[in-house]
Amino acid sequence: MLRNKTTLVLVLAISLVVGIFSFGFAAEKQFVAIATGGTGGTYYPLGGALAQMLSNNVEGLIVTAMTSNASIENCNLIGRGQIETAFSQANTTYWCYTATGMLKDTQPITNLRGIASLYPETIHIVATKASGIKTIEDLKGKRVGVGAPNSGTAADAEIILKAHGLTFDDVKVEYIDFNEVAQRLIDGQIDAGFTTAGYPTSSIIDIATKRDMVLVPISEEKIKELVAEIPYYGATVIPAGFYKGVDEPVPALATPALWICDAKLSPTVVYKMTKALWEHRDILAKVHSQGKNITLATALNGMGVPLHLGAELYYKEIGLIK
Structure with missing residues (x-):
């Protein structure tokens, strides 16, 4: 009888140890x-x-x-x-x-x-039609959202402006993210904004449904210069019809x-x-x-x-x- 009790205790102890370890591994x-x-x-x-x-x-x-x-x-x-x-x-x-x-x-x-x-992530340059902006050079003196601080979009904005003879000192810079760019464009608080994202992106769809907007193209010449100068940039086109009111393809830059x-x-x-x-x-x-x-x-x-x-x-x- 004692042997049976001892065996039972050992079995229970072993089961408990195995259960603890099994639970630990499972958890x-x-x-x-x-x-x-x-x-x-x-x-x-x-x-x-x-x-x-x-x-x-x-x-x-x-x-x-x-x-x-x-x-x-x-x-x-x-x-x-x-x-x-x-x-x-x-x-x-x-x-x-x-x-x-x-x-x-x-x-x-x-x-x-x-x-x-x-x-591929495409650099969108969005402006309201009311701003009269049609080219990158037209951004001079305008209120421009350039992306959140320490974002790739802000770096893209600085590079593109520089390629067109402008710096952040030549525009009224707002360091704001995609949603803030969209809301401030809709509210008329900025004239243009940069957004680097795969198209279609929800913040730009939001702008297009609430305001008349344009996507500002980068000239083929400048695109060729930037692609040659900076690794990881490539030429792309934002197709017509992806955003309301954008009825023609828009030349742009992209990066993976x-x-x-x-x-x-x-x-x-x-x-x-x-x-x-x-x-x-x-x-x-x-x-x-x-x-x-x-x-x-x-x-x-x-x-x-x-x-x-x-x-x-x-x-x-x-x-x-x-």
């Missing part, structure tokens, strides 16, 4: 965040959809998306170890990593790593949107996230029209920082790189 979760951008751009809806898709398809991973001032701030967040992953323009990511270009007076952020190139991360992030986690992205990218196409442009054929376009080891492993596994 262990990896939390990862994606810094996106303002709610009026493309980063935010795609980032939210990506976070949900990863959480649903990578066991043990909980991913959340957060708003931010976008590209440059996102790189700085990774540099300070305050966020694991982020979206960022290819050009500003390269400048942050190398401390060159618009960021030549900063410290390089050497822990930036690439996961994937997602889709990258999904980047901290070099210290686990290679296993990054491998699983990269794999999930490409196996379930159809989910992103349902959220935004730019989702259909997220393809393996362009997965490394504009990748001016080293790939994370986990992403590199996946791309080697599928034969995209050797």
